[in-house]
Structure formats: structure tokens, C-alpha cells
Amino acid sequence: MSVIYVLLAVSIIVAVVFFVAFVIAIKKGQYDDSYTPSIRMLFEDEIVKEQPKKIRTTKKD
Amino acid sequence: MSNSSCFHCGDPCGKNEIIFQEKNFCCHGCKTVFEIFSENDLTCYYDLEQSPGAQPSDIQGKFNFLDDDIIKEKLLEFKDDNLEIVSLNIPHIHCSSCIWILENLHKLKSDIVFSQVDFGKKTLRIHYNTAHYSLKDLVILLSSIGYEPNINLENFNAKNQKIDRQIYYKLGIAGFAFGNIMFLSFPEYFDVDEFWLETYKPLFRWLMFFFSLPVVFYAARDFFVSAFNGLKAKLLNIDVPIALGILVLFLRSTVDIMFDLGSGFFDSLSGLVFFLLVGKFFQAKTYNFLSFERDYKSYFPMAVTKLTKSNEEIPVQVYDVKKGDRLIIRNQELIPVDGVLINGIAKLDYSFVTGESKTVNKVSGDKIYSGAKQTSGVIEMEAIKSVEQSYLTQLWSNDVFKEKKTKRFTSLTNRISKHFTLTILIIAFLATAYWLIVDPSLALNVFTAVLIIACPCAIALSAPFTFGNLLRIYGKSKFYLKNAEVIERMASIDTIIFDKTGTLTSNNSGTVKYEGSILNAEEKILLTNTLRGSNHPLSRTLYDLIDKKNLISLDYFEENIGHGLTGTYHHDAVKIGSANYVGYKKDSPKLNTSVHVSTNNEYKGKFTFYNTYRKGVSQLFRVLKKHYDLVILSGDNQGDLENLKKILPSKTKFIFNQKPEDKLDYIKYHQSEGAQVMMIGDGLNDAGALAQSDVGIAISENINVFSPACDAIMDASQLIKLDKYIKASKSSIKIIKWSFLLSFLYNIIGLYFAVTGQLEPVVAAILMPLSSISIVVFTTIATQFVGRALELKPE
Numbered sequence: 001m002s003v004i005y006v007l008l009a010v011s012i013i014v015a016v017v018f019f020v021a022f023v024i025a026i027k028k029g030q031y032d033d034s035y036t037p038s039i040r041m042l043f044e045d046e047i048v049k050e051q052p053k054k055i056r057t058t059k060k061d
Numbered sequence: 062m063s064n065s066s067c068f069h070c071g072d073p074c075g076k077n078e079i080i081f082q083e084k085n086f087c088c089h090g091c092k093t094v095f096e097i098f099s100e101n102d103l104t105c106y107y108d109l110e111q112s113p114g115a116q117p118s119d120i121q122g123k124f125n126f127l128d129d130d131i132i133k134e135k136l137l138e139f140k141d142d143n144l145e146i147v148s149l150n151i152p153h154i155h156c157s158s159c160i161w162i163l164e165n166l167h168k169l170k171s172d173i174v175f176s177q178v179d180f181g182k183k184t185l186r187i188h189y190n191t192a193h194y195s196l197k198d199l200v201i202l203l204s205s206i207g208y209e210p211n212i213n214l215e216n217f218n219a220k221n222q223k224i225d226r227q228i229y230y231k232l233g234i235a236g237f238a239f240g241n242i243m244f245l246s247f248p249e250y251f252d253v254d255e256f257w258l259e260t261y262k263p264l265f266r267w268l269m270f271f272f273s274l275p276v277v278f279y280a281a282r283d284f285f286v287s288a289f290n291g292l293k294a295k296l297l298n299i300d301v302p303i304a305l306g307i308l309v310l311f312l313r314s315t316v317d318i319m320f321d322l323g324s325g326f327f328d329s330l331s332g333l334v335f336f337l338l339v340g341k342f343f344q345a346k347t348y349n350f351l352s353f354e355r356d357y358k359s360y361f362p363m364a365v366t367k368l369t370k371s372n373e374e375i376p377v378q379v380y381d382v383k384k385g386d387r388l389i390i391r392n393q394e395l396i397p398v399d400g401v402l403i404n405g406i407a408k409l410d411y412s413f414v415t416g417e418s419k420t421v422n423k424v425s426g427d428k429i430y431s432g433a434k435q436t437s438g439v440i441e442m443e444a445i446k447s448v449e450q451s452y453l454t455q456l457w458s459n460d461v462f463k464e465k466k467t468k469r470f471t472s473l474t475n476r477i478s479k480h481f482t483l484t485i486l487i488i489a490f491l492a493t494a495y496w497l498i499v500d501p502s503l504a505l506n507v508f509t510a511v512l513i514i515a516c517p518c519a520i521a522l523s524a525p526f527t528f529g530n531l532l533r534i535y536g537k538s539k540f541y542l543k544n545a546e547v548i549e550r551m552a553s554i555d556t557i558i559f560d561k562t563g564t565l566t567s568n569n570s571g572t573v574k575y576e577g578s579i580l581n582a583e584e585k586i587l588l589t590n591t592l593r594g595s596n597h598p599l600s601r602t603l604y605d606l607i608d609k610k611n612l613i614s615l616d617y618f619e620e621n622i623g624h625g626l627t628g629t630y631h632h633d634a635v636k637i638g639s640a641n642y643v644g645y646k647k648d649s650p651k652l653n654t655s656v657h658v659s660t661n662n663e664y665k666g667k668f669t670f671y672n673t674y675r676k677g678v679s680q681l682f683r684v685l686k687k688h689y690d691l692v693i694l695s696g697d698n699q700g701d702l703e704n705l706k707k708i709l710p711s712k713t714k715f716i717f718n719q720k721p722e723d724k725l726d727y728i729k730y731h732q733s734e735g736a737q738v739m740m741i742g743d744g745l746n747d748a749g750a751l752a753q754s755d756v757g758i759a760i761s762e763n764i765n766v767f768s769p770a771c772d773a774i775m776d777a778s779q780l781i782k783l784d785k786y787i788k789a790s791k792s793s794i795k796i797i798k799w800s801f802l803l804s805f806l807y808n809i810i811g812l813y814f815a816v817t818g819q820l821e822p823v824v825a826a827i828l829m830p831l832s833s834i835s836i837v838v839f840t841t842i843a844t845q846f847v848g849r850a851l852e853l854k855p856e
Contacts, residue, residue, distance in 0.1 A: 004261060008264075008268070012241070012268075015237065015240075015241055019233065019234075019237045022233050022237075023230065023233065026226050026229045026230060026233070027226075029224070031226065031229050032179070032224055032226075033179045033180065033181055033182070034181075035180050035181050036160060036177075036178055036179055036180040036181070039157045039160055039180065040160060040164065042157070043157075043160075043161055043164075
């Protein structure tokens with residue numbers, strides 16, 4: 001019957017792990033700027049798109 | 062001339078248009094930036110947004126002080142042998158292109174290791190190798206691509222500023238505990254006498270107890286502190302009943318589980334704290350890119366160039382400037398201390414101080430005051446005062462800048478709370494007394510139950526959500542408040558005081574009226590062409606306002622700085638300038654800025670410059686006069702009085718020639734008479750008045766650039782909506798009153814359970830979140846409605 005103890009322990013440990021992750025995220029400053037990352041995320045594509053274009057234009061010349 | 066706009070900065074190209082690679086540029090600066098970017102494969106900058114750039118400004122020598130190690134030390138965040146980290150404030154950061162280019166700086170210069178933008182704060186954090194690179198090089202690079210950082214006296218002690226992240230931790234803990242406790246308490250809600258439930262009940266209850274410990278002792282600490290401070294000051298603020306509620310919840314629950322009397326109220330307890338913290342978090346909306354605490358330090362440079370006895374130029378920290386020091390002020394630099402001009406021609410722009418954008422000319426020997434910006438060439442001056450004692454900076458030694466406005470004001474919530482707390486305590490004691498007679502075993506139960514259920518969570522949430530929401534609606538229409546409390550103060554004002562220059566008038570345009578004998582066609586041509594040659598601001602303004610036909614080249618042109626212009630064409634000569642210069646003696650006392658004209662030594666007349674008032678000002682005053690006392694408090698002379706009287710309602714009071722201290726005292730006097738004053742101003746000369754008033758609003762043409770310490774910053778274009786903003790603030794007070802009513806309703810239902818001794822944990826666990834959530838929904842919908850009804854949202 002003591003399986004409930006195991007279950008409780010596991011569920012609380014999982015919860016605590018997530019809580020610690022949250023605290024670390026705050027400590028690292030992830031919540032300080034909630035706007036810039038949303039834009040930065042979109043840049044990755046732009047750069048990839050741009051590079052092959054550049055090569056083509058130089059070839060034409 | 063063409064109407065195309067600059068590919069880089071978007072300004073109209075005008076007559077100096079440069080065409081490069083089939084693209085239009087307004088100046089060489091913009092073209093150079095484009096060249097730099099295209100050479101380094103960074104033209105993606107222009108794909109993200111249209112014309113995102115800024116004209117690079119002339120910074121020659123401006124940042125020489127960055128070579129000084131002591132000054133540099135103050136700016137750097139981190140420094141070791143070959144790496145330095147610095148955070149710079151860059152006002153031009155405004156779009157995604159900016160973020161992109163600034164985070165790709167390493168492509169421009171390999172010494173830059175890493176750069177990251179914080180868009181909200183408009184800062185750029187850069188790591189760079191110091192082997193071949195210095196902070197000065199970095200700043201010059203940034204300036205050369207149009208992102209000149211703003212380095213001023215405020216940065217002086219900016220190091221080691223800790224970011225306050227407590228609210229996140231507290232919210233996290235409260236939310237974490239709330240969720241877990243809910244799970245653990247769920248089985249007992251149904252209260253079935255089930256065998257396994259009975260067996261593990263104690264374990265579940267004690268787990269809840271441990272989860273609630275950090276909630277009470279860490280997350281809810283602010284409420285206890287605030288309640289304690291309130292009681293110490295003999296005030297029953299809203300945190301008193303809240304703290305009492307939390308305390309009773311915790312003690313009663315602990316006792317309950319200790320003696321197996323019940324399952325306790327840990328779920329309600331953690332939920333209560335969590336909701337209250339959410340309210341706090343929501344209300345604490347801040348505009349990171351704006352600063353409401355600015356004083357002169359934000360405008361003053363960190364260092365100036367000092368001339369040593371051996372005529373050597375060395376950078377010196379502004380705080381170290383002493384009386385008698387000789388200083389070099391370059392073009393576009395700010396004069397940091399009061400002094401005497403020794404060498405050079407000073408054209409001073411006092412717009413930081415007064416909001417007046419016309420420049421003032423000074424010649425050597427004249428006294429010049431701090432806060433002015435030199436706008437032409439290099440001047441040399443001798444300091445006669447230190448920074449703190451200068452004319453402008455002295456204003457900040459006034460006590461009004463030390464005291465916080467919060468102390469002078471009791472919020473609506475706290476006023477209600479006083480009555481509320483007393484009522485609840487009376488009910489609690491009466492109910493206890495009744496049960497002591499009827500059934501003493503229930504008395505303590507009822508007493509605690511009343512305090513628990515009456516804990517004014519919903520009341521405490523009304524104001525934060527209403528104001529927090531309105532704050533966001535205001536923000537969307539370019540009216541930025543320092544905090545939510547300002548809305549409440551705004552609703553109770555009865556006097557509105559306006560500054561004139563820069564607030565009611567627009568800085569950018571003016572009108573000109575000509576008085577005197579009519580000029581004939583030839584004279585007009587000559588006048589136009591003479592003006593064309595001059596770079597004096599008045600000449601430029603006048604030139605822009607008159608017809609530009611028949612452009613000719615003059616036979617002779619001369620500009621006497623500080624006096625006027627002479628131009629000759631064939632046999633005609635024209636003189637334009639001060640009354641003295643053109644040979645006119647009978648000039649009436651100068652109230653308005655005017656330019657006199659004479660041809661062939663015969664006096665013709667004068668052009669007088671008038672301020673133009675913002676569109677809709679007259680209409681605004683007419684609406685406002687019904688409910689408020691209106692005053693114009695200006696530092697200027699009375700020159701515009703007649704003009705103003707024409708457009709403003711007759712009830713308006715006009716007071717001119719006010720020094721910054723006078724403005725402050727005027728407001729103080731009216732407040733002592735019981736007036737609730739709103740001050741609307743713009744320059745640093747209004748700083749005292751803005752701080753003294755109950756609501757100080759700074760008007761700004763460009764909200765990113767400039768505003769003195771205040772309660773709110775308003776985009777200049779929104780001034781005409783002032784009446785609507787005030788009306789909205791009043792509506793929000795009404796919304797709060799309605800939601801108080803709603804929460805009293807919940808309280809009455811809860812009190813029925815409490816007083817009759819039937820308060821079960823499950824009732825509390827339902828009632829408390831229900832009341833809180835319905836208040837949040839109600840206030841949110843109502844404020845949206847207010848915002849929409851007043852058309853505060855931008856179209």
C-alpha cells in the first residue's frame with residue numbers, strides 16, 4: 001500500500017524540479033526583457049535567406 | 062528638387078539629394094552608412110523595415126573623454142585583461158532593423174564578440190576584445206552608423222544596479238504552492254468517509270502545511286510589512302485586513318490539522334496570496350524605455366574638455382569642474398556649469414531648459430548659464446560655479462524632489478479599507494459574543510471564520526486591475542503614466558496649469574507678420590536672396606516662410622554675427638537684422654522676436670515672429686473651462702498675451718515672467734489653499750512645478766528623447782485629448798466603486814456562512830477565487846468599454 005508514498009514523493013520531486021527550473025530562468029534574466037527575443041527569433045530565417053541570394057548576384061556580375 | 066525620401070533615414074531628400082546605386086539619400090552621412098552596410102553584407106537592415114536609419118551626427122572629439130581610464134571605469138560593467146563588457150543606452154533603437162544590425166555588429170568589426178539589444182530599455186550590451194579595440198572606437202563605430210549612444214552624468218554611478226525580480230519569485234512560489242495544495246486538498250472536498258482517505262489524511266494535511274510555509278513567510282511578506290507600517294502611522298490601509306486574514310487563515314488551519322478538527326484552509330490561503338500578487342504584478346506595468354525620475358543628470362555630459370595652464374586639452378569629469386577652470390565647448394555640446402564666455406561666438410540653444418528652440422547669441426565677456434547647448438563652432442569659457450551650484454541645477458536642491466508624492470495622498474482603496482476593517486471587526490466580535498452565549502464551543506470558530514471570509518481580496522484587486530488596464534489603454538494612445546496611482550490623483554484635480562512655450566506652442570513652426578511700408582518687387586527679391594545666404598536660425602525661419610522666386614546671385618553679401626545681414630545687388634542694398642543694425646532708433650520695448658529691414662539706408666519695417674499654438678488648444682480650453690480653473694504659467698514675457706487672449710476663454714488666468722522657483726511656489730500656494738493641481742509643462746524649467754503639482758505631465762514631441770521628472774509623459778499630439786483622458790480616469794473611479802459593491806455582495810454571502818458557524822473549507826475555496834475572478838473580469842471589460850467609448854485607442 002505504501003505505493004502512495006512513492007507516488008507522492010515522485011510527484012512532488014517533479015514539481016520541485018520545474019520550480020527550480022523557473023527560479024533559475026528568472027535568475028538568468030530571462031524575464032527581464034520579454035519583448036526583444038520575440039523579434040530576434042524571426043531573424044534566423046532572414047539571414048539564411050539572404051546568403052544564397054548574395055552569392056547568386058555576385059555570380060551574375 | 063524631388064519629393065523622394067532618403068533610403069536610409071526616410072527624411073525628405075530636398076535639394077542636396079545624392080543618388081547612389083539607384084537609391085536616394087538625403088546627405089553624405091546616410092550614404093556612408095549605406096556603404097558601410099553594403100560592404101559588409103548587412104543590407105538586410107533595409108529589408109526588415111523601410112528607411113530604419115538615422116543620420117549619423119558629427120561627433121568629432123565629442124567622445125575623447127572615453128580615453129580617460131577613470132571615466133571609462135565608471136561605464137564598464139566588466140573588465141579583464143582582454144575583454145570588456147559595456148551597456149550603452151541608444152535612443153534611436155526603435156524597430157526590428159535596429160535590433161538586427163546591432164546584434165550583427167561582429168560582422169562589422171571582428172573585435173566585437175557579442176552584442177545584445179534590450180528593446181524595452183533601449184540598451185545595447187556589448188562584449189569586445191580590448192587587444193586592438195577600445196570603448197572609444199566602439200562608440201565612434203556606433204555613432205558612424207547612426208546609433209550614437211547616450212552617455213551622460215546619469216551613467217556615472219549606474220554600475221551594479223540590481224534588477225528587482227522579487228515579484229517573479231514570489232509569484233512563482235505562490236503559484237507553485239497554490240497548485241500543489243489544490244491537488245492535495247481536493248480529495249477532502251467531498252468528505253466521504255472512505256477508508257484510504259482517512260488513513261492518509263494526516264500526511265496530506267501536513268504536506269499542505271509545509272507548502273504553505275513559504276507562501277506565508279516569503280510571498281506574503283510585503284502585505285505584512287505594509288500593514289505594519291500602516292498601523293505604525295495609525296492608518297488602516299487595505300493591507301491590514303489582508304494581513305489579518307492571512308495570519309488568521311494560517312493559524313486556524315494549523316490548529317485545525319494539529320487537533321484533527323478539519324482540513325484547514327491552506328488552499329484558500331495560497332490562492333489568496335497568489336491572486337493578490339497577480340494584481341500587484343499587473344498594476345506594476347512600467348515603461349522601461351521612459352524614465353520618470355530624470356533630473357539634470359540625464360542631460361549633462363559625463364565629462365568636458367578642460368584647458369590646462371599649458372594650453373593642453375584634457376577631459377575632466379563634470380563633477381570635478383571647479384571655479385576658474387577654462388573649458389572648451391564644441392559644437393553640439395552642453396554647457397555644464399555657469400561661466401563667462403572667453404573666446405568664440407556662442408549660439409546657445411536653451412531648449413533643454415525652457416523649451417524655446419530659438420538660439421541666443423553671446424559674445425565674449427557675457428555670462429552663460431548651464432544647460433545650454435552650443436550650436437556653432439568651438440567656444441572657450443571660464444567656470445564661475447561648480448555643477449551643483451549652477452543656476453539650473455540649484456533647482457534640484459529644493460525639498461520637493463526628495464519627498465514622494467504617495468505620502469500626500471490616501472487612495473480610494475485605503476479610504477474604503479478603514480471603514481471596512483472596522484465593520485468586519487465589529488461583526489466578528491458581535492458574532493463571537495452571540496455564540497459565546499449560545500454555544501461557546503463554536504465561538505472561536507466563528508470569530509476566525511469571519512476574519513477569513515472577510516479578507517478583502519476582491520476589494521484589493523479592484524483598483525490594480527482597473528488602473529492597470531487603463532494604464533495600458535493610455536499607453537497605447539501615447540500617454541504614459543508613471544504608475545497607477547496617478548490615475549486616481551488625476552480624477553480629483555480641479556486646477557490645470559499650462560506652461561506656454563513648447564507646451565501650448567509647437568516648437569517646430571511659427572508665423573511671421575510684417576509691419577511697415579510695403580516692399581516693392583525688387584526689394585523682395587533682394588531680401589529673399591540675402592536671407593538665403595545666412596545660416597542664422599531666424600533667417601532660416603524667415604526664408605522658409607517667404608516666396609522663393611527669382612533666385613539671383615548677389616554682388617555683395619556680408620553676415621555680421623549677432624547683428625544682421627547686408628546684401629547688395631546692382632544699386633540696391635538691403636540690411637536685415639536688429640533695430641540698431643539697420644539704423645532704426647525708435648524701437649518699442651522688445652516683447653516679441655523681430656527682424657528689421659532697411660533698403661538703401663531707409664527703414665522699411667519689421668518681421669515679427671509669433672508662436673503658433675497647437676491645433677485644437679482653443680477647443681480644449683473651451684471644454685476644460687467648464688470644470689477646471691485654467692492658468693497659463695509662463696517663463697516668457699507678455700509678448701503673446703493679446704494673441705493668447707483671443708484664442709483662450711476669458712476665464713483663463715495669465716501669469717508671465719515666472720522663474721522656475723516661482724512656478725513651484727505658485728503651485729505650492731494654490732495647494733495650500735486646497736486646490737488639486739495638474740501641471741502640464743515640458744522644459745527643465747518646469748521640473749520644480751511638475752514635481753510639486755499633484756499630477757505633473759510632461760509634454761514631449763519625441764517621447765524617447767526628453768522629459769523632466771514627472772508623473773506622466775504625453776506625446777505632444779495627444780494634448781488636445783486631455784479632457785478625454787481626465788474623463789476616463791473619472792470613469793475608472795466609478796468602475797472601482799461598482800466592483801467594491803460587487804465584492805461586498807460576496808462578502809455578505811460569505812459572512813452568512815461564517816456567522817452561522819458553517820464555514821467549511823470548500824465554501825471558502827469556492828467563494829474566494831470566484832469573487833476574485835469575477836472582479837477581474839468585470840473591471841477588465843468595463844475599462845475596455847471606457848477606453849473605447851472615449852476613442853482613446855488609436856485608429
